[in-house]
Amino acid sequence: MAEENGDVSGVATLTKKDFTSDQEPRWCPGCGDYAILAAVQGFMPELGIEPHNTVFISGIGCSGRFTYYMDTYGFHGIHGRAPAIATGVATANPDLHVWVVTGDGDALSIGGNHLIHALRRNVNIKILMFNNQIYGLTKGQYSPTSEEGKVTKSTPFGSVDHPFNPVALALGAEATFVARTVDNDRKHLTDVLRQATEHPGSAFVEIYQNCNVFNDGAFDLIRDKQQGLHNQIRLVDGEPIVFDEGTRCLAFALAHLSHGPTEPTCIGVFHEEDRSTYGEAVRSQLERAVERLGPGDLKTLLHGGDTWTVG
Amino acid sequence: MASRPTGSMSKTVEERDHVVIRFAGDSGDGMQLTGDRFTNATAILGNDLATLPDFPAEIRAPAGTVHGVSAFQIQFANNDVTTPGDHADVLVAMNPAALRADLDKVARGGTIIINEDSFTQRNLEKAGYASDPATDGTLDGYQIYPVPMTSITVRAVESLGVGKKEAERSKNMFALGLVSWMYGRPVDVTLRWLEKKFGGKPEIYEANVASFNAGYNFGETTELFAHQIHVAAAPVTEGIYRNVAGSQALAWGLIAASVRSGVPLFYASYPITPASDLLHELSKHKNFGVVTIQAEDEIAAANMALGAAFTGHLGVTGTSGPGIDLKAETIGLAVITELPMILVDVMRAGPSTGMPTKNEQGDLLHAMFGRHGESPIPIVAPSSPADCFSVALEAARVAIRYRTPVILLSDSFLQNSSEPWLLPDVDALPTIDPRFATPNGSDFLPYARDERLARPWAIPGTPGLEHRIGGLEREDRTGDISYEAENHERMTQIRREKVDGIAADIPPLEVDDPTGDAELLVLGWGSTAGTIRAAVQRVRGAGERVATAHLRWLNPMPTNTGEVVTKYRRVLIPELNSGQLTMLIRARFLADAKTFSKVQGLPIWADELEDAIVRMLHG
Incomplete structure (x- = not known):
């Protein structure tokens, strides 16, 4: 509806400013979140998406603040539940552009259940998962993506937990769009986010994001300009390493090419497929019900079944 | 044939x-x-x-x-x-x-x-x-x-x-x-x-x-x-009747609220005894535009309903005891974001899994206080299966008008039982004006207040009303995040006053005292209404002077509640718990109320209540 109703010339005049709220970002100086925010605010006007048809929904963690910096509709929810709130929003009004901004703790730990169910339902939401492999807002405990042996405040002898592979998890949850990108490569980040936006249905984008305070350098092997050149395996549809975004098992294999950002790692779009979105399916079911049963009539409803008259 | x-x-x-x-x-x-x-x-x-x-x-x-x-x-x-x-x-x-x-x-x-x-x-x-x-x-x-x-x-x-x-x-x-x-x-x-x-x-x-x-x-x-x-047939008011179970009446009441407000109904729920029938019933009526989602868990169901409420739907989630525990944090979020939402708790017996198919009124204090911080919430309870219809409408009216989550406390007896219902004239049902916010040219203030202290309901898709809400404390009027000391106290007070103010918008507590000089008031709430009526009819038949009153709104209570409970020398509160309403009445009104308690998963029988009333009068 946004596109249909939009005035084409009006859309073209949207700028980054239209998506920037009056709130001053309060992430730590040098945080990777700034780059992601700038990229999102920068590319949204290009897509002709109007702020009033856009909703950003976040959970708890440093990523949760993202919502306040976008001059769109926004809902900063509770820990881990953003995909569930977003499911409510995107199902109630399938015409909206709905984004979920989350982190590795928010999405994969406390909110793991909502994430996988939103993905398998193919709710039309774009999930940006900022992965910094640490709990930043609570000042440095290991996260479900931290490497084994991680020494943090809560694991002075090193963590013994095996981490999630977020891309593999999303693929296993039947996601229809799964990608990985890095916070400091503006072009790659923007390209991936643009593809995610254009994908009808759930898009899961893992963004390697540097927490320069509690986990600095976690992704150096991939993010660093020099090393990154050697260690990023860029997935480009149809290009060598001969790659086809439509094949889930190939994507799954590629997801497991590395055990983490400590060895050559794939970035780009792992998988994309077409499947009807949840919101559209719900809407068409409502329409079919009206076709079959006629528009709901309260009197017919109450008087249906056996009634009797007194007097 | x-x-x-x-x-x-x-x-x-x-x-x-x-x-x-x-x-x-x-x-x-x-x-x-x-x-x-x-x-x-x-x-x-x-x-x-x-x-x-x-x-x-x-x-x-x-x-x-x-x-x-x-x-x-x-x-x-x-x-x-x-x-x-x-x-x-x-x-x-x-x-x-x-x-x-x-x-x-x-x-x-x-x-x-x-x-x-x-x-x-x-x-x-x-x-x-x-x-x-x-x-x-x-x-x-x-x-x-x-x-x-x-x-x-x-x-x-x-x-x-x-x-x-x-x-x-x-x-x-x-x-x-x-x-x-x-x-x-x-x-x-x-x-x-x-x-x-x-x-x-x-x-x-x-x-x-x-x-x-x-x-x-x-x-x-x-x-x-x-x-x-x-x-023989019972003499009843003229009209068209049908038999209705509480779960049906509740579902239809929610649909009626949607029809009479023009706000689409969105019901998200996770299967749980004895609340599942509500999901079953509502999912049959998609031709009313009713969206039903069987969520992945109780927490998701509450959050989906809240997300839908943000998007301009009547967000409803239904559950029973264990589920209301899980939804508590989300209810707190609904309180601070001040969105219209209904939480139906079909109470069942016991803590934890307890006795899922048996009845109890054990969640009143949970509904009242079961959230961290100060998070007041209106609570309403139907008194019979058919009453579920009008209580659902009433819950929606208050939720929408005051932009607040409302807890509707039903129970397994009400949900499963049935009774004849004099069908209402649907055209005479109250209408509910959602008063969605529209741009007025000036800066939009998402936490400005109307005369009822309700904030604007500005739904995504409306140009010019883009705003952000969330679980962090808001600044009065602007809705920006605020850690300012006095602001927090003011917002806490506003949230409380808003809910308290609903008392002015509900009928006074009606007292049935035929002789006008009863010594004992039997005060009830929820599904015990029928038993109380039966028991009181019997003792009155034996010449006793007993008054009754039944609370539909548990929070806020009608403005005359204190006057009523302090007027009678004795107050007896029959409850399917250990005395939860009694605790509220005693704490709020310093009334010397006593509990008739039963927690066996069974209804209170009229004869045991009759005995209790007689004992209280003459014991």
Whole structure:
């Protein structure tokens, strides 16, 4: 509806400013979140998406603040539940552009259940998962993506937990769009986010994001300009390493090419497929019900079944 | 069209004012269906009635065991019926286990009809009987009618070509036919229903009709039953009636709220006993634009409903005890984001998993206080199955008008029970104006207030009203994040005052005090209304002066509540908990209220409450 109703010339005049709220970002100086925010605010006007048809929904963690910096509709929810709130929003009004901004703790730990169910339902939401492999807002405990042996405040002898592979998890949850990108490569980040936006249905984008305070350098092997050149395996549809975004098992294999950002790692779009979105399916079911049963009539409803008259 | 039972009414007819019948059998015996059909025929006959389904937690416990017994009780009368009855006048026991489970629920001297085919040595053992209770004296003092229901049914349908198993399965229709004859229930209602239900399966349909007719004719022709019992229609207000269960009435009330507000209904829920029927019912009515989602868990359901509320829908989530625990954090989020939302808690017995199929009013204080921080929330409770309709409408009205989550406290008794309902004139139902925010040119203030302290409901898709809400404390008016000390105190106060202010928007507490000089007030809430009415009617009949009042809104309470509870010298509060409303009343009004408490998973019986009232007056 946004596109249909939009005035084409009006859309073209949207700028980054239209998506920037009056709130001053309060992430730590040098945080990777700034780059992601700038990229999102920068590319949204290009897509002709109007702020009033856009909703950003976040959970708890440093990523949760993202919502306040976008001059769109926004809902900063509770820990881990953003995909569930977003499911409510995107199902109630399938015409909206709905984004979920989350982190590795928010999405994969406390909110793991909502994430996988939103993905398998193919709710039309774009999930940006900022992965910094640490709990930043609570000042440095290991996260479900931290490497084994991680020494943090809560694991002075090193963590013994095996981490999630977020891309593999999303693929296993039947996601229809799964990608990985890095916070400091503006072009790659923007390209991936643009593809995610254009994908009808759930898009899961893992963004390697540097927490320069509690986990600095976690992704150096991939993010660093020099090393990154050697260690990023860029997935480009149809290009060598001969790659086809439509094949889930190939994507799954590629997801497991590395055990983490400590060895050559794939970035780009792992998988994309077409499947009807949840919101559209719900809407068409409502329409079919009206076709079959006629528009709901309260009197017919109450008087249906056996009634009797007194007097 | 199947034939009707034949024969003439040659037996005598005995008049009764009221009768309580209990159908009991194995979970697989179809007792709920039998009770439901009997209820419908009874309703159409014009008796007033109340029902109580009583089924086990196990879906199919081992056949023939006591914990697999499923029962359905109905009281019907020629006058006002307020409860399903303390004790059954008639027990239909389809097997020994049903007899064993329910014998203590039969009035002394009552009638017991047993399916004697099922009283085999093996079934007696499974029920834990060492000898046959039908012959060993256990049933002395009762009127016993052994009827070979299974074998007559099998003979009645043998020409129809259905298998033995199917034939035996239709013995519940035999029981229904027999009891229908005993109480002169109309047969065409049941036959019509069978045709609708099994019309597509001719042999099953024929078998059920044959068993029903066999049961009816058995009653009429056999010498076992000397006379028919007649209960005249109850004098009631003129109009069109139907029988309705609480879960239906609640679902329809939510739909009505959607229709009368123009706000689409969005229901998200996770399956849980005894709230699932609400999801089942609502999901049938998608032609009203009702979105239903079976969420991945209780927390998701609440958050989906809240997300939908943000998007301009009437967000509703329903659950029972354990689920309301899980939703607590989300309710807090709804409180601080001030969005209209309804949380239906169909209360059930006990902490944790407790007794999921049994009833209790144990969640009042949880609804009131079960969140961290200060997070006041309106609470409303229906008092009868049909009342669920208007309470749902009322909850929606308050949620939308005040931009607040509302907890609707139903319980398993209300959800499963049914009663005749005088259908409302749908055009006369109240309308609800959602007053969605529209841009007015100036800067939008998402936490500005109207005269009721409600903030604007500005929904995504509206140009110019882009704003951000969330769980962090908001600055008054602007809605920006604020950690400012005085602002937090002000916002805490506004949230409280907004909910307290609803008291001005609800009717005063109505007191029923016929003589005007009662010494004792019986104050109730929720599903105990019927029992209280019955018990008070009895003590008044004995010349006692007793007043009653029933709270629909538990938070805020009507403005005159304090005046009412302090006016009477004694206040008795019957509750299916250990005294939760009593605690609130005592704390708020310094009233010397006493609790009549029952936490057995069962309703309060009118006779035990009657005793308690008399003891309080004279004890």
